[in-house]
Amino acid sequence: MHEMSIAMAVVAQVAEAAEAGGARAVSEVRLQVGELAGVVPDALAFCFELACADTVLAGATLVTDTVPARAGCRSCSADWAVGMPPDLCCPGCGSAAGTELRSGRELQIAHVTWDDSPAAAHHREPIPEER
Template identity: 55%
Template sequence: MHELSIATAIIERADELARADGTEAVSAVTVRVGELAGVVPDALGFAFEVARDGTALAGARLVVEQVPAQAWCGPCAEEFPVGMPPFFWCPRCDQPSSDLRSGRELEIAGIEPSPAPA
């Protein structure tokens, strides 16, 4: 399950970013996961819960934004969904495309600091 190593890397990086911003505690980490990134969002969520214990993100939740795979068709000048398994033929003009515009993302999109205690 490579999601555990990904979750660990997300926690480490989110902690670094939070500390650099002067944040002591994090309540949520938002990640963007592309349809073709090879990551199972539910498995990543489970792995995040396991890996966060004992870290500065122990109380944080993981928010996963799924990014659909989209390709660009030059002759039609349009984006089209690639789907899963991926199919890189334009549904409009029936031409192949090699221009993948989205779907491989695996990135931290945001970190939400925990509210300061009153």
């Protein structure tokens, strides 16, 4: 399952950035996932949870935003939703040679939310000794 390798790569990149930024905890990671990227969101979410264990991302939420697949025609300038299975023939002029996939293959970290302030739970006043 390649979702585990994707999850591990995302966790490694976010953990490195978070620790460099002084983060105490990461609460959310938002990914853009193209509908043609070949990623199963539920499998990725499961793997992400496992990959986050014992890291600054432990307990973080993964949010995936699906990017629709769109294509365009260089011949007639038509733009269309590719759909599944992908239809790369131009609906305007019928050409397949002049089409280009414009979106739908994305797999990128779009946003990370972390807490870089001193956590109240980590700060405790000393308990006065009883006399």
